[in-house]
Amino acid sequence: MKCEEFDAIGLGAERDASLSELERAAAREHASACSRCAALQDSWQAARVELHAFADSTAAAETPARVEMRLRQEFRTQHGTMKARRLAVIAAWELAAAAVLAAAVSWSNWRKSQQEAAARHLTAPQNSALAPARNDGAKTNSANLQNAGNGAQPGSADSDSAETLVADNELDNFTPLPGALPAEADDASIFRVRMQRGALGALGLPVNEERAGEWIQVDLLVGDDGLPQAVRLPQQ
Amino acid sequence: MDSTAQNAISGEMGIAEPERDDVLLRRAAKGDEEAFTLLYRRHQAAMYRFALRMTGSAWAAEEIVQDVFMTLMRAPKKYDSSRGTLGGYLYGIARNRVMKHLERLPREVPLEQKNEDGSGAGIILRDPATPATWVETRERMKQVRAAVLELPAEFREAVVLCELQELSYEEAAQAAGCPIGTIRSRLHRGRALLLAKLEMLRDVPRRVSVAR
Numbered sequence: 001m002k003c004e005e006f007d008a009i010g011l012g013a014e015r016d017a018s019l020s021e022l023e024r025a026a027a028r029e030h031a032s033a034c035s036r037c038a039a040l041q042d043s044w045q046a047a048r049v050e051l052h053a054f055a056d057s058t059a060a061a062e063t064p065a066r067v068e069m070r071l072r073q074e075f076r077t078q079h080g081t082m083k084a085r086r087l088a089v090i091a092a093w094e095l096a097a098a099a100v101l102a103a104a105v106s107w108s109n110w111r112k113s114q115q116e117a118a119a120r121h122l123t124a125p126q127n128s129a130l131a132p133a134r135n136d137g138a139k140t141n142s143a144n145l146q147n148a149g150n151g152a153q154p155g156s157a158d159s160d161s162a163e164t165l166v167a168d169n170e171l172d173n174f175t176p177l178p179g180a181l182p183a184e185a186d187d188a189s190i191f192r193v194r195m196q197r198g199a200l201g202a203l204g205l206p207v208n209e210e211r212a213g214e215w216i217q218v219d220l221l222v223g224d225d226g227l228p229q230a231v232r233l234p235q236q
Numbered sequence: 237m238d239s240t241a242q243n244a245i246s247g248e249m250g251i252a253e254p255e256r257d258d259v260l261l262r263r264a265a266k267g268d269e270e271a272f273t274l275l276y277r278r279h280q281a282a283m284y285r286f287a288l289r290m291t292g293s294a295w296a297a298e299e300i301v302q303d304v305f306m307t308l309m310r311a312p313k314k315y316d317s318s319r320g321t322l323g324g325y326l327y328g329i330a331r332n333r334v335m336k337h338l339e340r341l342p343r344e345v346p347l348e349q350k351n352e353d354g355s356g357a358g359i360i361l362r363d364p365a366t367p368a369t370w371v372e373t374r375e376r377m378k379q380v381r382a383a384v385l386e387l388p389a390e391f392r393e394a395v396v397l398c399e400l401q402e403l404s405y406e407e408a409a410q411a412a413g414c415p416i417g418t419i420r421s422r423l424h425r426g427r428a429l430l431l432a433k434l435e436m437l438r439d440v441p442r443r444v445s446v447a448r
Contacts, residue, residue, distance in 0.1 A: 008424050012398070016405055018416055044427060047434055048399065053373070054380040055289075055400040063284040063301045068276060071305050072269060078309065079267040 001030040006037045011044045174221050174230035178204035187224035192217060192234065203228060257322035258315075265312040276305055279323060282401065283330045289396045290334045292385040300333045320410050327411030331393065338389045383433035391426030394419055 001010070006027060013019055013027040031041050171190070198212030221230040255274065263271035283304055287297035307329050308315070315325050384392060384400075397408035398419070405423075409416040 007428075009420065011427055012405075012420070012423060015398070016420065018405060018420075040431075043431055043435075047427075047431055050376060050380045050434065051384075051395075051399050051430075054377055054384070055402075057377055058285055058288055058400075061281070061285055061288055061294075061297075063280045064298055067298055067302050067305075068273070068280070070302060071276060071309065072273060074306065075264075075269050075272050075309055079269070083267065 001026040003030075003034060003037055006030050006034070007040070010037060011041060171221070172232075174219070174232045175205075176230045177228055180223075180227070180229040188229065189222050191220045191222055193220060200231070203231060205231070258317040261308075261312050261315060261322060264309070272309065275308070275322070279326050280305070282323065283326055286327065286330055286396060286401055287334055289384065289400050290389075290392060291337055292381065296337050300330055300337065303333050304329045324407065324410040327397075328413055331412060334393075335389060379437040380434065383430055383437060386433060387426055387429055391422050391429060394422035395426040395430060398423055 001023075009016065009019060009023065010027040010031060013024045031038050194215055194217050196212065197214045197216050198207055198209075200218070201207040201212070217234055219232045219234055220228045221232075223229045257275065257278070260271040260275045264275060280301055283301045284297050287300040288294060291297055291300070304326055308326065315322060319325075384395060387395060393412055394408065397403045397411055398405065401408075403411065405416050405419050409419045412419060
């Protein structure tokens, strides 16, 4: 080992774990052979003693207790704030979840009520306008039809409420349509419909042309083939 | 070796598994004040002595230690246990704070610190044999202190870490955040400067006495 190498690593060779044992031995050997480096090592050893004395003089030094107090206070403040913030966030989420739940329930109820209303709305016309009924037999009432054809107003467009479209199940007073074949009464259905008086002409009945545009209610006796067989004007 | 410094670096030495630094730090991060206090008490002395020896100022050391643990408190997740011990991490923070402090300061060296009550804080004599020895030792301690504090910051850091804190070269390199070769080089330069300064300070009284 040369003096330059000893300068670089020799003084701390014993403590330098990255040096090999061979290098340490070389440093020791050089110090024992070189008076300059031996003197340098002695000087450093003396300085180390003084450094250790200096280190010892501050070995008992510790941070004043007030620092710990300040830090603990800061810790409490910080984590207290964080805890409060976390609680606020949780509360906000809970409120939001509750609002969403309430909205969902309300929407579900509203939708259900809407569906029920729609169902009622759909079934009401069926019950009123298309109220089929099984019959035992068909009878006719040519007088009523004659009146209808001549302008009598057993039903009018003004009285078009749903209730007025409920058909009478009785088979009295039906007038057979011209050309219609008599069908079995068991297979026939009665439908109350609202139509213009002129439409009776299409069924082969006589119609007063002056009042052909009027709306009237009639009961149609419809056979199982779907064709009207008889008609009557409901009693008002 | 300075046992607190060694503990600060090793972090795990002689500590039961539930009380390891990283475990305590995780607990502290979740708001466990007791865990944070344990960590503080485990590491504060080493940090304080390092800062005190680097700055030569008790109040600066106090501020630095407080700053180090504030940083740990506010960002505990910045510490990665896979990259080193908590002690080394704290030394790194302390070192940065010390360097910032030294950069701000004018280049003057306080020779003696005073406590809040005005008493001397720097040097505690363990076994003063006689008043004359006491005075001489006290004077010499002042000189050593001045010599250390007059070293350039990087060399001073290497000397303080390796000679005063008695860390190994590897530990000092981890604390300083540089390769071990850099620590060795800085230590070599620091030793040479320190020897020269100590020699000069030793000679001044002699020259003064010879002149008289």
